[in-house]
Every structure is written in structure tokens, then in C-alpha cells.
Amino acid sequence: xxxxxxxxxxxxxxxxxxxxxxxxxxxxxxxxxxxxxxxxxxxxxxxxxxxxxxxxxxxxxxxxxxxxxxxxxxxxxxxxxxxxxxxxxxxxxxxxxxxxxxxxxxxxxxxxxxxxxxxxxxxxxxxxxxxxxxxxxxxxxxxxxxxxxxxxxxxxxxxxxxxxxxxxxxxxxxxxxxxxxxxxxxxxxxxxxxxxxxxxxxxxxxxxxxxxxxxxxxxxxxxxxxxxxxxxxxxxxxxxxxxxxxxxxxxxxxxxxxxxxxxxxxxxxxxxxxxxxxxxxxxxxxxxxxxx
Amino acid sequence: xxxxxxxxxxxxxxxxxxxxxxxxxxxxxxxxxxxxxxxxxxxxxxxxxxxxxxxxxxxxxxxxxxxxxxxxxxxxxxxxxxxxxxxxxxxxxxxxxxxxxxxxxxxxxxxxxxxxxxxxxxxxxxxxxxxxxxx
Numbered sequence: 423x424x425x426x427x428x429x430x431x432x433x434x435x436x437x438x439x440x441x442x443x444x445x446x447x448x449x450x451x452x453x454x455x456x457x458x459x460x461x462x463x464x465x466x467x468x469x470x471x472x473x474x475x476x477x478x479x480x481x482x483x484x485x486x487x488x489x490x491x492x493x494x495x496x497x498x499x500x501x502x503x504x505x506x507x508x509x510x511x512x513x514x515x516x517x518x519x520x521x522x523x524x525x526x527x528x529x530x531x532x533x534x535x536x537x538x539x540x541x542x543x544x545x546x547x548x549x550x551x552x553x554x555x556x557x558x559x560x561x562x563x564x565x566x567x568x569x570x571x572x573x574x575x576x577x578x579x580x581x582x583x584x585x586x587x588x589x590x591x592x593x594x595x596x597x598x599x600x601x602x603x604x605x606x607x608x609x610x611x612x613x614x615x616x617x618x619x620x621x622x623x624x625x626x627x628x629x630x631x632x633x634x635x636x637x638x639x640x641x642x643x644x645x646x647x648x649x650x651x652x653x654x655x656x657x658x659x660x661x662x663x664x665x666x667x668x669x670x671x672x673x674x675x676x677x678x679x680x681x682x683x684x685x686x687x688x689x690x691x692x693x694x695x696x697x698x699x700x701x702x703x704x705x706x707x708x709x710x711x712x713x714x
Numbered sequence: 715x716x717x718x719x720x721x722x723x724x725x726x727x728x729x730x731x732x733x734x735x736x737x738x739x740x741x742x743x744x745x746x747x748x749x750x751x752x753x754x755x756x757x758x759x760x761x762x763x764x765x766x767x768x769x770x771x772x773x774x775x776x777x778x779x780x781x782x783x784x785x786x787x788x789x790x791x792x793x794x795x796x797x798x799x800x801x802x803x804x805x806x807x808x809x810x811x812x813x814x815x816x817x818x819x820x821x822x823x824x825x826x827x828x829x830x831x832x833x834x835x836x837x838x839x840x841x842x843x844x845x846x847x848x849x
Contacts, residue, residue, distance in 0.1 A: 431837040466842040467789065470808035472737040477845070502838045579791035580802070588795050614754040614790030620835065621843025622822040623786065626758045633754075651836045659834070 425546065426493040427455035428484055430503035431463050437500070437651035437678075439695035444499050444543055444680035446693045451551050451559060455497060458487045464506040467618070475523055481510035482524060486531050488538045495539045497546055499680070501650035505576035508540040508583045542577060544593050544649065544679065545585050553600045561688030563602030567710055569682070570606045570643035571595050572634065574653045575614050588612075594647060597679060601686040610637040615656040628667075631660040635674050645675040645706055647682055654678065658700035675703035685712055723773035728813070732770050735809035742799045743767045749793035749803050759783045763793055763803055770806065775813075784810045785821050785847065815849045822847040 425448075433441040445455050461484050469477035484507060488496045498504040514521050515536025525533045547556060571594030578584045578591055586593045591612065595605040616623075616630035634657060638646050648654060658676040665671050681694040681703075691713045696704045707713045723729075733740055743764070750762035761769070761781040769777050778784065787807040794804045815821075822843060832840065 431841075436836040463837075463841065465845070466838045467845050470789070470802075470805045471735045471812055473735055474812075500838065502842065575788075575790040575792070579795050580804075581795055612792075614788050614792065616755070617788040617790065618839055618842035618846055619755070619786065619788050620839050621827065622847050623758070624831075626755065626786065629757060630754060652838050652842075655836050655839065 423452060423550070424454050424456050426488050426491055426496045427457050428461055428464075428488070428496050428498050428503060428507065429457060430498070430500045432502075432651045433500055436698075437654065439693075439699060440499055440649075440651060440654075440678040440680055442693040442695060443678065443684040443689070446689045447680055447683040447687055448543065448546070450687045450689060451547075451556065453546065453551065456491075458484070458491055458496065460487055464503045466502050466506060468506045468509040475520060475527075478510050478513060478520075478524060479528065481506045482514060482534060483528070483531065485511055485514070485538045485540075486528075486534050489532065489534060494537060495541060497541055497543050499543050499649070501542075501574055501576040502652065504540065504542045505583055511536050511538060511540050512582055542585050542649070544577070544597065547597060547683075548593055553596055556597075556683075557600050560601055560686045562686050562712055564598070564682060564686050564710075564712060565602050567603040567712065568606050568642055568644045569598050569603045569677075570608050570638035570641065570646045571598060571611060572638070572646050572648040572653065572657070573612050574648060574650050575612070575617070577649060578612060594649075594679060597683070598647065601682060603682065606638065606641050606643040608638045608641040608643065610634045615653045617652060617656070620652070620656055627656050628660045628663055631657050632664055632668070635661070635664070636671070639674055643674065645677055645703060647677050647679050649679055654699070661701060673701055675701050675706050677703050717769070717772065717774060717777065719772045719774070723775075726773040726775065728775040729770065729773040731813055732806060732809045735812055736802070736805040738801055738806050738809075740767060740771045740801070740806070743771065743797075743801050744799060746798060748796050748798060752792045752796055754790060754792065755786045755788055758786050763787070763807075766810070767801070767803065767806060770810065778810060779814065789846070811846065818849045820848045824848065
């Protein structure tokens with residue numbers, strides 16, 4: 423099965439490990455991700471102002487690219503891109519007045535009415551491939567690996583974009599268990615990492631990261647798995663500072679869900695680009711004999 | 715917290731602007747405090763999110779402007795999904811930020827960010843940070 427795919431900017435630069443491991447894994451599971459042509463930045467954050475329509479143009483143009491490609495569904499990997507495309511799409515579907523204004527403004531484009539469905543690849547794994555089919559393709563079960571599933575914000579909130587239950591999501595838990603790992607439940611699984619505040623208020627991110635990481639560690643996690651490149655950055659890059667601040671903090675490896683998926687499917691670990699991240703997830707995986 | 719209200723502030727343009735930009739009914743809030751109870755950035759805020767709404771209801775623009783709370787909101791929408799009165803507080807915070815940003819006032823000065831930091835940050839951080847904190 424082919425699925426139109428929107429990567430977004432960060433996956434081509436800072437989060438290659440998220441993209442390459444996901445593309446290879448989906449391929450192994452029988453889904454070919456077809457990158458849409460002429461995509462542009464999604465704008466990263468959905469405009470929350472009633473009178474600001476200009477910032478909806480970027481995500482809507484991407485949805486038009488999907489429609490032009492003859493596809494009615496687009497898969498995303500980055501949590502920010504998912505959120506922005508999903509909400510802009512709902513706006514085009516449900517708000518006739520704003521849809522008209524935006525379509526009129528983009529006179530060079532075909533009219534867009536929200537025909538495309540925006541999905542996150544975790545949903546594709548759950549709903550299209552199915553946990554049982556994934557389990558059947560696991561070559562390297564992640565036995566003995568205790569992983570805290572961290573969801574962050576933009577895949578779950580607000581309600582209309584939630585890929586799972588807002589307050590009690592289980593999709594990452596289910597994926598981890600399918601791969602043979604132990605999902606470590608912890609109370610900060612849906613707590614915000616501080617997001618873009620890393621730009622203007624980096625010290626506060628250190629505090630947010632500590633709340634989340636120490637909570638996962640207290641529950642016995644050996645690693646934390648997530649979907650978002652910004653959560654990945656905030657929760658991993660701050661760790662060196664946390665080690666200086668808290669002498670008993672030894673660090674917690676941060677992994678993308680697709681990296682663990684690729685490892686479990688027996689795909690070469692080079693698609694995970696472990697070398698480009700922070701911390702040392704590779705040592706943990708080697709100690710469990712999951713990669714050679 | 716000691717505040718002084720008057721008909722001048724209650725009927726100010728500020729109240730109308732916040733309601734218009736956010737699309738929210740500020741008076742729907744009955745100050746239950748659930749937004750503040752769940753806010754992950756509360757530890758750094760001088761005013762709690764529910765206090766910002768209260769001040770906005772009363773049109774006390776200057777008190778809100780003196781606080782850094784709206785600039786610490788990370789738009790995580792925890793308050794939005796939990797508000798029992800259906801107030802999308804994330805949109806209210808955005809509206810209050812925009813009222814300042816639209817006066818061409820930046821909260822973050824791009825040139826103050828060290829070169830190495832800019833090189834290290836993921837693109838989504840920079841774009842969203844500047845979208846939320848610069849004019």
C-alpha cells in the first residue's frame with residue numbers, strides 16, 4: 423500500500439533518525455511512504471487567533487499538494503506537523519466562511535475543502551497494519567527493555583486532533599508491548615516538555631525536563647520513547663545540565679518510537695542515526711543484546 | 715491579590731479585543747482553577763492562568779501586561795481540554811500575546827540568541843518560538 427507522506431523541515435535535518443527509521447520500518451510492514459512534491463513548512467504552530475488567517479496558508483497549501491497528487495490521505499511523523507496540518511484541515515472542512523476567504527486568497531491553487539485525511543503514522547500502525555501483524559514481523563523482540571512511553575501534547579490535545587484518549591492514551595504502550603518491550607506507566611506521560619519555550623526561556627525547560635525524566639526514572643524506566651523532535655531535543659539536550667545539578671542523575675536515553683520499531687523488525691541500526699542524537703541509547707540497546 | 719475595578723476597565727477595548735481575537739466567552743469562566751491545577755509551566759508564573767482570565771474579565775490590561783504568565787504558556791492545551799466551562803484558555807493566552815505583539819513589541823530578541831544555540835535548535839523550535847514570541 424502507498425501512503426502520501428509529509429515529512430516537514432526538522433525530519434530532513436535534526437531528526438533524520440525519526441524519518442529514516444520510520445520509512446524503513448513502514449516499508450518492511452508493506453506500506454510505502456510517498457513523499458509529497460513541493461511541500462513547504464507547515465508553520466509549526468496552529469494559529470489560535472480568529473482574525474489570523476494568513477498562518478493557515480502554509481499547512482493548507484501542503485494539503486492541496488496531497489490532493490493534487492490524487493491522494494485522499496497523508497501521513498505525518500512530526501507531532502508539530504501532524505497537529506498543524508490536522509487542525510488546518512478541520513478548519514477547511516468545518517468553517518465555510520474562512521474556507522472561502524482562504525481559497526479566494528490562493529487563487530492560483532485548486533479549491534480545497536478538507537478532502538484529505540491527516541493521520542499520524544502511529545495511527546497507521548494501529549489501524550492499518552494492526553498490532554498482530556506487526557508482532558508477526560518482529561525479529562528482535564525488545565525483551566527486558568523497560569521503556570516509558572511519553573506522548574507530549576500535540577498528538578492528544580485538543581480533543582479534535584487526539585489520536586487516542588486525551589487523558590489516558592495507550593497507543594505507545596501498545597506498540598512497545600507489541601515489540602516485546604515493557605511499557606513503564608508514569609504520571610508525566612502527557613505532561614508538556616515546555617515546547618518552544620526552549621528559545622526564549624531555556625532554564626524553564628531544564629525544570630520541565632527534570633519533572634518528566636525523574637518521574638520516568640522513579641518508575642524504573644531505562645529509556646523514554648516519544649514521537650516529537652522538539653520533545654526529543656528538550657528532554658535529551660538538557661540532560662548534561664541536569665547531571666551537573668543532580669549528582670545521582672545518570673541520564674535517561676531518549677528514543678523515537680520508529681527507532682525501536684526498526685530495531686525490533688531487525689532493520690540495520692544505521693537507519694536510526696543514533697550518532698546524531700544526545701545521550702547514548704546505543705549502549706543501552708547493546709547491553710540488552712538488541713543491536714550488535 | 716488586591717485589584718481595583720471600575721466601569722472604565724470593565725468596558726474597555728481590551729476586553730472586547732481579547733474576546734474577539736480568541737473567540738472565547740471570558741465570562742464563562744467561574745474561577746474553578748482547574749487550568750492552573752494542571753498547567754505545567756505554573757512553577758514559573760507570577761500570575762496563575764485562572765488569575766489571568768479573571769483580570770481579563772475585568773479589563774485590567776496593565777496588570778496582565780506587567781505579568782510574564784502569557785509568555786510562559788507553551789500552548790500545550792492541557793487547560794483547554796480540562797476546562798469544565800469550555801473556555802479555550804490557550805486561545806485567550808494567544809489573544810493577549812497578540813495584543814502586545816501587534817504593537818510591534820517582541821518578547822524574544824532573535825539577535826540575543828547565541829549563534830551556537832540557533833545552530834543546535836531544531837527548526838520547529840525556532841519557527842514556533844518566533845511565531846509565538848515575536849511580532
